[in-house]
Amino acid sequence: xxxxxxxxANPDTVKKAVSDKGEKADIDRFIELDEQRRTIIxxxxxxxxxxxxxxxxxxxxxxxxxxxxxxxxxMKLVGDxxxxxxxxxxxxxxxxxxxxxxxxxxxxxxxxxxxxxxxxIEIKKWGEIKAFDFTPRPHWEIGEIIGGLDLAxxxxxxxxxxxxxxxxxxxxxxxxxxxxxxxxxxxxxFTEAMVPYLVGENAxxxxxxxxxxxxxxxxxxxxxxxxxxxxxxxxxxxxAGTILPPESLPLKICAFSPCFRKESGSYGKDTRGIIRVHQxxxxxxxxxxxxxxxxxxxxxxxxxxxxxxxxxxxxxRAKTLCTGDLSFAAxxxxxxxxxxxxxxxxxxxxSCSNFEDFQARRMNLRYRPEKSGKAIFPHTLNGSGxxxxxxxxxxxxxxxxxxxxVVVPDVLKPYLGGQEMLKG
RNA sequence: GGAGAGGUGGCCGAGCGGCUGAAGGCAGCUGCCUGCUAAGCAGUUGGUCCCGUAAGGGGCCCCCGGGUUCGAAUCCCGGCCUCUCCGCCA
Numbered sequence: 001x002x003x004x005x006x007x008x009a010n011p012d013t014v015k016k017a018v019s020d021k022g023e024k025a026d027i028d029r030f031i032e033l034d035e036q037r038r039t040i041i042x043x044x045x046x047x048x049x050x051x052x053x054x055x056x057x058x059x060x061x062x063x064x065x066x067x068x069x070x071x072x073x074x075m076k077l078v079g080d081x082x083x084x085x086x087x088x089x090x091x092x093x094x095x096x097x098x099x100x101x102x103x104x105x106x107x108x109x110x111x112x113x114x115x116x117x118x119x120x121i122e123i124k125k126w127g128e129i130k131a132f133d134f135t136p137r138p139h140w141e142i143g144e145i146i147g148g149l150d151l152a153x154x155x156x157x158x159x160x161x162x163x164x165x166x167x168x169x170x171x172x173x174x175x176x177x178x179x180x181x182x183x184x185x186x187x188x189x190f191t192e193a194m195v196p197y198l199v200g201e202n203a204x205x206x207x208x209x210x211x212x213x214x215x216x217x218x219x220x221x222x223x224x225x226x227x228x229x230x231x232x233x234x235x236x237x238x239x240a241g242t243i244l245p246p247e248s249l250p251l252k253i254c255a256f257s258p259c260f261r262k263e264s265g266s267y268g269k270d271t272r273g274i275i276r277v278h279q280x281x282x283x284x285x286x287x288x289x290x291x292x293x294x295x296x297x298x299x300x301x302x303x304x305x306x307x308x309x310x311x312x313x314x315x316x317r318a319k320t321l322c323t324g325d326l327s328f329a330a331x332x333x334x335x336x337x338x339x340x341x342x343x344x345x346x347x348x349x350x351s352c353s354n355f356e357d358f359q360a361r362r363m364n365l366r367y368r369p370e371k372s373g374k375a376i377f378p379h380t381l382n383g384s385g386x387x388x389x390x391x392x393x394x395x396x397x398x399x400x401x402x403x404x405x406v407v408v409p410d411v412l413k414p415y416l417g418g419q420e421m422l423k424g
Numbered sequence: 425g426g427a428g429a430g431g432u433g434g435c436c437g438a439g440c441g442g443c444u445g446a447a448g449g450c451a452g453c454u455g456c457c458u459g460c461u462a463a464g465c466a467g468u469u470g471g472u473c474c475c476g477u478a479a480g481g482g483g484c485c486c487c488c489g490g491g492u493u494c495g496a497a498u499c500c501c502g503g504c505c506u507c508u509c510c511g512c513c514a
Contacts, residue, residue: 045475049483
């Protein structure tokens, strides 16, 4: 959520940001409603002030055993008037709040203006794209050869977009999870957490999935609970509505979790294999920091995510997302894409974003920098470190051999009991 | 799931339907004092919204949402959460 005062003071800047992001929040309506709101407030507060002093008078009279029925009768009318104005006011405020929930975050000035992913800016390339002396297979073929990926069984049980990992691939994914969490906790200073996978509507509002992305979220029938699309929701909302004490920042937490996404609106895209699925695992990094340091922290976060790819020796590139590709709540975001030679394409495995105070404001998360000072909204960030299925794809496709087996990356060997090869 | 208890300011904790934005304590801040590692004394310290250039004035906030009333932290209804006991259970 943006600061309403900021919107009032800079309507044109906000409108530009809304359109740069391809959103459609009605800023003019907001301004109009805000004016109506203030007009009513001035009137109703005058009445309330009168009522309050009349109440004092009644109290005084009654204490002396006098008769206050004349004032009481008069105030009854005033009370009715107040009630009706309060109702008007509430209706206006409801509409204002609804608009505010739909106003996206402002892109940081360093974010390139653009419409689609075509306009994202590549900022870095790492690693060599491997030359094979055979035609590299896509992961679904490798998975079949080594007997580790069963899409048919997933469809059988749950429908399309679900899958079973088995044997060597299942173990590979488990190894990757442990490797990533160990790295982030022991090298990068994150505290490990296990988080709720079902969260309330407020949490989803807090991080910005609701209302805009509501249709992409799985909701539990007859309960006000949603399946998390990422551990970001649980982690970032952990302290929602509270004031963090001095010295408590930066807060760095990471968690592995399953992620559930309907992926409505992406039918027909990335349908083969396990590139785009309804359920997948992810190791997520979340930081809550002081506003001044958030952009430095974003760079560090990106480096933390990159480190995973570097240690796995998977070639990747990094991009700065343009305004049009930037998510609703983000002010700035980098994507990491690893190269999958079997598919001959780049796969997004991490998004590292700075939300500035947008999420903190929505969830009323505050921070008191000094013991006696004022509470402020801290900045929140998150990044994948990394998404599992696509990392698995990266390993299967980059480390494949001619006969369809897979070499285990050095850094994962300890996690696979010293095993050298994944095979059927 | 069943039965109780409870949710008050940064924290603890009081609070007859009007004089309570809220006693008292702790913590914080500011002075004074003291030569002993901190004690004592005095003062002070919430948030948010509206009007105002400002000074200042005013509204609202005692878990959340409704209701009763001239007036509600205080009464009624609904919800959420916490604790205790019972049941069930990985």
